[in-house]
Amino acid sequence: MSFTRTWTVRFSDTDPFGIAHYPRMIDVIHETSDMFMEEIGWPYWELHEEHELGLPLVSMDFDFHGQIEGGDVVEIELDATVGESSVQFDYRAIHDGEVVFSGTEHRVCVPINGDGGVSVPDDLRDALESV
Amino acid sequence: MSFTRTWTVRFSDTDPFGIAHYPRMIDVIHETSDMFMEEIGWPYWELHEEHELGLPLVSMDFDFHGQIEGGDVVEIELDATVGESSVQFDYRAIHDGEVVFSGTEHRVCVPINGDGGVSVPDDLRDALESV
């Protein structure tokens, strides 16, 4: 199962060839993770104050398979895999039945005012794995 | 009557005080006009090729009345007023019953490869005034 959101490519996302600028796709990927965290009840904007945790990004890798244009409707899927003290988000963006970009973010669970990783709390783990 | 869309302020929109950065609000205003034009059947990404027209911005003025935070749900209303060769978009953004920002964009209707304004075509006028 996956979390899915729909993104319509906007005029202001597009370049002189009419296709989406790469940095705009990265914005949308980040927004998708934000929507996912809100959906499971652990929004980024509450992680710190409510849970004394952060989930900073440690790496990302993305492949761009196709080009998308203003008005294109793109379904972006996110799947979360939870490790001991880390979380992996896998993304697939689909337009007209084709994967147009896909990739992975690795995040680590850290306490506030701390450097190293800590175990992902059980309730966060359950929430992440529920979708 | 108005066109309305809902915007949730995202973590990546917020500043060190937890409130939305001003440039992010401007992005969202622009995105709102894009969604409106799509809704009435004249999306920005078709104006040029389908209609040989552009609607460049000539001025904008905005007032910021209140601060919004990550997770805040904001309703943004857009009303269009059509002049002879110009279009005015009025925006109001409402959160928790309060106007948090509002303002106006003035746009002019220009032919492709032309400098001066032209009359807003009747079908575009009808579409703009239909909402």
Next chain:
Amino acid sequence: MSFTRTWTVRFSDTDPFGIAHYPRMIDVIHETSDMFMEEIGWPYWELHEEHELGLPLVSMDFDFHGQIEGGDVVEIELDATVGESSVQFDYRAIHDGEVVFSGTEHRVCVPINGDGGVSVPDDLRDALESV
């Protein structure tokens, strides 16, 4: 006298007609005020902690006179005018001897944890008027 910075329009700022997207110009205006505040020794990122002050935006109005393209070199001037508890930033962006956009931001000086405006401190006033 004015503070001036140079902005080169980047490919990733440009739209399907090869001209700069409006929201990108607003980003650059905001970045210009940030560079100005750093130049006078009161960077935004120190206002809160070092000075217990904020300078939130209350209104902005901008006119777009001309179009700029990828690679265009634009000089952006900023002049500050200081009121009792407010600051006005006037911007002029010049390319090839022509003003391509211009406008004004009004900001108010507020204490942290406070709502109303306070007098602009003398040392901030001197710094703002020094350029």
Next chain:
Amino acid sequence: MSFTRTWTVRFSDTDPFGIAHYPRMIDVIHETSDMFMEEIGWPYWELHEEHELGLPLVSMDFDFHGQIEGGDVVEIELDATVGESSVQFDYRAIHDGEVVFSGTEHRVCVPINGDGGVSVPDDLRDALESV
């Protein structure tokens, strides 16, 4: 040898913890490649019209090693490696003597109106390898 540009993290790049938002770092990476291409005389905004070529991104992978704050001055280095019909850009961002993020973009050389890759022209190859 490398191309290097300096980036100052701006207030509007920073998040509720005062550190740079990830999407803003990606914007800056993209801007760095744009500045590099301009430096070697092959700016992105001329590739299409002057050279009938494009250099679309096919993949990117980045690691984030440290956090940077508003006002931090970051040196971003770019090294280009040229393949038969592809180009690899390697980035290293350094603040206070530490690598704060690094990564690689893979781009392919394509003709306009064409799908597959073509050989990187000799003069572009020479320019890319000159830095």
